Amino acid sequence: MIINNNTSLPIEKKIDQLYACIHKMIGEIIFEIDAFTCDALENKTLNFTTKGIYHLYGFLQTNNEQLPWSIILKVIKSDSEEKDDIKHHNYWRREALLFESKLLDHLSGYIQAPNTYLVEEQNDGTIWLWMEQVNGRFAQSKEQFNFIAHRLGMFNAEYLTTKAIPDEAWVCKSWLKSWTTSSRKYAPNPGPYIIQLQDEEIKYIWEWFKELTEEINEKLASLSDLPRVLAHQDLGQKNMILTPNDQLVLIDWQFMSISGIGEDLGKMFGANMSLGIIPTDQYEAYRDSLFYSYIKGMREMGWEGDERLARYGYCISTALRSVWEVPQLCSLAAQLESNPTNSKLQERVYQLKQIINIQIAMDYEAESLRGHNYSL
Template sequence: MIFKMIIYNNTSLPIEKKVDQLYACIHKMIGENGFKIDAFTCDALESETLNFTTKGIYHLYGFLETNNEQLPWSIILKVIKPDSEEKDDIKHHNYWRREALLFESNLLDHLSEYIKAPNTYLVEEQNDGTIWLWMERVNGHFAHSKEQFNFIAHRLGMFNAEYLTAKALPDEKWVCKNWLKSWTTSSRMYAPNPEPYIFKLQDEEIKYIWEWFKRLTEEINEKLASLSNLPHVLAHQDLGQKNMILTSNDQLVLIDWQFLSISGIGEDLGKMFGANMSLGIIPTDQYETYRDSLFYSYIKGMRELGWEGDERLARYGYCISTALRSVWEVPQLCSLVAQLESDPTNPKLQERVYQLKQIINIHKAMDHEAESLKD
């Protein structure tokens, strides 16, 4: 570059060395070569829930000059990294290279009319072993109301139904084939172990939950195996509130495709319902209302796309996917109850224990419903 560019780098990234890459990305974004950038800013985006394989997420933005006009531009840069040996396994639910391979494959470019993904401009391997993913910044808002979550569930049903009525599933080796099995295995490995102290706790409700939980875990392999009998669809498997962006023109854009999988119908909806209960997005007193309205909306979307199968199959996948989140949340609950017995007036502990009890009551109910559907 023959002119002096001003770079406001508020991060530790060596972004000053990436001006050529930035220009290449903006060219892809606007489809023109004749533009100039005099200055830009790079900020780190704060996130409380970064994946183990995500080193950081950054926002690059500024103005460009083209045809005597100043136009704003904005790019998201996601840096992914290796983590542990298990995440080097292509079959692992959190295989660290999956999102990079997905973007390089262009599989998401023609994803669906009903669910979109951000445009990807560049996938760049670095000398330090990380991979930089340069992508579109999507403007929109997150779901907060039941109506907005129902809209997302409806779109998810349409998206899933496409793979039962028209589209072939991808056959790339890096697409996860047993996401829920891998996730439950990892969760059981890293969750607290309440076994040594569970029956010393004074809370009788916890003891009943623990007895149910032991039966659940004894049958977990059978439950997971049963999902292979469901019709299979492409699934996102990480539908927390901040990975689902609603745009002003009624588009649903999903970000963070690290967990992309082929899963049974209903599984992705179960992840969405369960994760947003855990995150505190769905109000505690509306768990049952959301449980049923989300499923109704999901099935409605599937029917509109022409799927004529037995909706009990989708309900089974939905129930199992939600119930098996207990492999993480029951041990967490037991650990918090032990803390609460030592600190009984702690309001944050009281609130979280109450919330987890209500979540696990939903898990139990959906586990029992799955058992009734299985036959």
């Protein structure tokens, strides 16, 4: 067998595992592999607990026919003591435990996950996840994002109408609280930057942010009063694949949690603003169309609850992303005042201001909803 291994993985020692995975892919058909290739996939935003993602591919010979095959191999690792905690939002073993549990095998047709062929512990402490390669495209347009939000609403609503919430201990139960705690720990300290800034808009943002952080524990606690659903919680553009037959496949389930309605949508909206996928001049349009599509999906699944509860979860989960972005804005704005002609800094500071203005508006809207006491 000819193996073109373009990585440091000892893939030559995994031929039996490779054959077992392909059998799960095509069934118990007799086949042979004469050659295959293993490449590392470039990814600039790997999770701290992901050591690498690899693509294995080639052709197999069966019944006088040559067929292509392709497998994704994800290698996960322990990263720090906090990520060894089963309650942490980024508990490093969660995705492996999820695949072993077969919990994702019971997803509806509205949202799918890649097939997993093998979960394999290694002597070096890493875990190898052998899984299906999903072919498709990433969302680019508002219509595509609305389609995903609609499917997300259907997915969430199933756990309010027909499906039981998973009770496995390794499913995160307070994702947003864990994430905000970690983000505040690792974000830049805005204090030294605020003193030197002359920008009045940022000073206003800072005053709002101080009030937000004073009330953050109360805001997080209020989310526990929302109806609970299964959530993905990592809906950046490249984790959502639209297949040629109009299916939605979500990959990278490391953050899976039990969350309040609307929270997953807030992560999707906020993350794709931060990543620059949603155009700056369309933030408000996306904010409203995504929620409309989400609620439409929930209604189609028979959920008859008060949509203001979902709106509250959506608003709070978006607004609390500011615990990372406001410190980042202050740091970059200070750099910009020292280097005012830097166009990249100008663009990023402008983008962050627009994102945070949306976060402020959604925080105020959440406070208004809470003031009406819709069971919050």
